[in-house]
Each structure stands twice: as C-alpha cells, then as structure tokens.
Amino acid sequence: MIDIQKSNQRIDYQIFVRLVTEILHEVNDPIIPAEDTDYVLGGIPVRTGH
Numbered sequence: 001m002i003d004i005q006k007s008n009q010r011i012d013y014q015i016f017v018r019l020v021t022e023i024l025h026e027v028n029d030p031i032i033p034a035e036d037t038d039y040v041l042g043g044i045p046v047r048t049g050h
Contacts, residue, residue, distance in 0.1 A: 007013070021041060028037045 024037050024041065025034060028034075
C-alpha cells in the first residue's frame with residue numbers, strides 16, 4: 001500500500017516532477033513523439049511549494 005502525504009518541501013516536488021516525466025515518456029514515446037509529451041508537460045500549471 002502507498003501512503004500519500006502532503007508535502008511543502010521543494011525537493012519532494014522536484015522528485016515528483018521527475019517521476020511523472022519519466023512515466024509519461026516511458027508510456028507515450030512509443031506512440032507519441034517525445035517533443036509532444038514535453039509540450040504537454042510544459043503546459044501543466046504547477047505549484048512549486050515552499
């Protein structure tokens with residue numbers, strides 16, 4: 001089981017962004033150009049935490 005906990009630490013945010021990027025490229029790159037995945041990731045509004 002995975003426990004999801006709220007974090008306000010910037011390092012946690014950075015780890016999360018790297019994980020999402022890796023997963024989306026792993027899943028999408030075989031069928032969607034990597035540039036398109038990067039474009040989608042760049043268009044998502046995010047909060048950086050403090």
